[in-house]
Amino acid sequence: MTNPILEIRHLKKSFGHNEVLKDISLSINKGEVISIIGSSGSGKSTFLRSINLLEEPTEGHILYHGENVLKKGYDLTTYREKLGMVFQSFNLFENLNVLENAIVAQTTVLKRNRTEAETIAKTNLEKVGMGERYWKARPSQLSGGQKQRVAIARALSVDPEAILFDEPTSALDPEMVGEVLRTMQDLAKSGLTMIIVTHEMEFAKEVSDRVIFMDKGIIAEEGTPQQIFENPQEERTKEFLKRFLK
Ligand SMILES: Nc1ncnc2c1ncn2[C@@H]1O[C@H](COP(=O)(O)OP(=O)(O)O)[C@@H](O)[C@H]1O
Numbered sequence: 529m530t531n532p533i534l535e536i537r538h539l540k541k542s543f544g545h546n547e548v549l550k551d552i553s554l555s556i557n558k559g560e561v562i563s564i565i566g567s568s569g570s571g572k573s574t575f576l577r578s579i580n581l582l583e584e585p586t587e588g589h590i591l592y593h594g595e596n597v598l599k600k601g602y603d604l605t606t607y608r609e610k611l612g613m614v615f616q617s618f619n620l621f622e623n624l625n626v627l628e629n630a631i632v633a634q635t636t637v638l639k640r641n642r643t644e645a646e647t648i649a650k651t652n653l654e655k656v657g658m659g660e661r662y663w664k665a666r667p668s669q670l671s672g673g674q675k676q677r678v679a680i681a682r683a684l685s686v687d688p689e690a691i692l693f694d695e696p697t698s699a700l701d702p703e704m705v706g707e708v709l710r711t712m713q714d715l716a717k718s719g720l721t722m723i724i725v726t727h728e729m730e731f732a733k734e735v736s737d738r739v740i741f742m743d744k745g746i747i748a749e750e751g752t753p754q755q756i757f758e759n760p761q762e763e764r765t766k767e768f769l770k771r772f773l774k
Pocket residue numbers: 543546548566567568569570571572573574575
């Protein structure tokens with residue numbers, strides 16, 4: 529039985545005359561891990577940003593548990609809370625320490641009491657390997673990999689139904705990539721629904737239930753990791769992979 533959290537139907541997004549997303553449809557089931565691969569400029573970030581409505585789609589529908597969130601009058605509060613986002617550039621609050629970074633959305637947005645928020649933040653920070661000795665540190669005192677793990681703990685702390693990751697390891701020094709990917713792999717195993725834009729092909733192959741290859745604003749091919757990486761059907765998928773898998 530499939531149980532879609534999100535159904536994206538015929539999504540289009542233009543910036544002026546530039547049609548960046550051209551009719552994208554995708555269902556995302558609970559617990560699924562979907563990787564999105566594709567060349568720079570193919571619309572991957574715009575797609576993620578349109579899913580969580582950081583960009584307003586030009587056309588199409590987004591059904592969240594069967595309800596169209598783009599319809600007039602739909603209350604987006606819950607929808608926005610339930611989709612976490614992890615960016616390439618971390619986007620931590622530089623003026624707050626690690627622990628406060630993982631608390632603030634819980635107390636302000638979810639109105640949790642301080643004690644509960646703190647307990648949840650600590651649990652999630654520990655889960656990503658950022659235990660007590662880091663809690664008082666400022667983001668500026670952390671490595672990129674540590675910052676990204678805090679950003680993941682922060683996203684987890686508001687009980688998301690899914691987390692969207694936009695190239696979470698692209699801004700990291702090579703030696704930091706592994707620790708973030710391992711953290712994400714643990715989350716994938718724990719049953720979290722994840723949509724991950726990544727250039728880490730080995731990782732995508734290992735953790736994904738499905739791989740989406742985007743090219744020029746469309747889903748050019750999708751399938752299991754085996755289908756996409758070992759037996760791609762489309763010429764442009766083959767070309768793209770040739771550049772990444774040497
Ligand atoms: N806010 C924006 N305004 C205008 N054009 C944009 C904006 N965001 C993205 N684009 C354009 O959309 C296209 C796809 O970009 P993007 O979604 O960032 O691709 P990717 O993440 O696959 O590299 C690019 O041509 C980019 O210039």
